Amino acid sequence: xxxxxxxxxxxxxxxxxxxxxxxxxxxxxxxxxxxxxxxxxxxxxxxxxxxxxxxxxxxxxxxxxxxxxxxxxxxxxxxxxxxxxxxxxxxxxxxxxxxxxxxxxxxx
Numbered sequence: 474x475x476x477x478x479x480x481x482x483x484x485x486x487x488x489x490x491x492x493x494x495x496x497x498x499x500x501x502x503x504x505x506x507x508x509x510x511x512x513x514x515x516x517x518x519x520x521x522x523x524x525x526x527x528x529x530x531x532x533x534x535x536x537x538x539x540x541x542x543x544x545x546x547x548x549x550x551x552x553x554x555x556x557x558x559x560x561x562x563x564x565x566x567x568x569x570x571x572x573x574x575x576x577x578x579x580x581x
Contacts, residue, residue, distance in 0.1 A: 474502075474545030475567060476512060482519075482537040495526040497543045508547030509576065515541040551576050 483489050495514055502511040517523045519537035524530050532538060556579055562568040563581040573581045 474511065474547075476514070476544035477542050479540045479542065480537055481540070483532045483534050486534055488531050488533050490529055491532050491538055492529045493524070493526060493540075495540070495542070498526040501543055502546040504546035505548050507550035507553075509551060511544045511546045512541075514543040515539075517541075552578060 481491075493516060495516055497511070498514045498516070501513045504510050514526070515523070516526050517539045518532075519539070554577055556577075559568065559573055559577045559579050560581050563570060563573050568576075570581055573579045
C-alpha cells in the first residue's frame with residue numbers, strides 16, 4: 474500500500490513539543506501471497522537528526538519534522554499484476570518509473 478510523507482514546520486515565534494508514537498520504523502508491514510514488504514517509516518528533523526520514533530522533543534521556530542509514514546505490504550506476486558494497471562499507477566503518480574521497472578519488470 475501507499476505511504477505518505479508529511480513535513481511540519483513551526484511557523485510561530487514560540488517553540489512546540491512534538492510527541493510521536495510511530496510504528497513500523499524498523500520492521501515494515503509484510504506482504505501476502507507473494508507480495509513484497511512495505512517500506513519502513515522514518516522520523517527526521519530538518520537538521521538531519523533522527524529522533525526516536527516513540528519520543529517527545531522540543532521543536533524551535535522554523536524547525537521542521539519530516540514524517541515518512543509507511544504503507545502496507547503488497548498483495549500477490551507483483552510479476553502477475555496487470556501491466557495496464559501498473560501503467561495507470563505510474564501515470565497517476567502512485568508508482569515511480571523506477572519502481573515499475575524494479576518491482577513489476579515493466580518499463581513505462
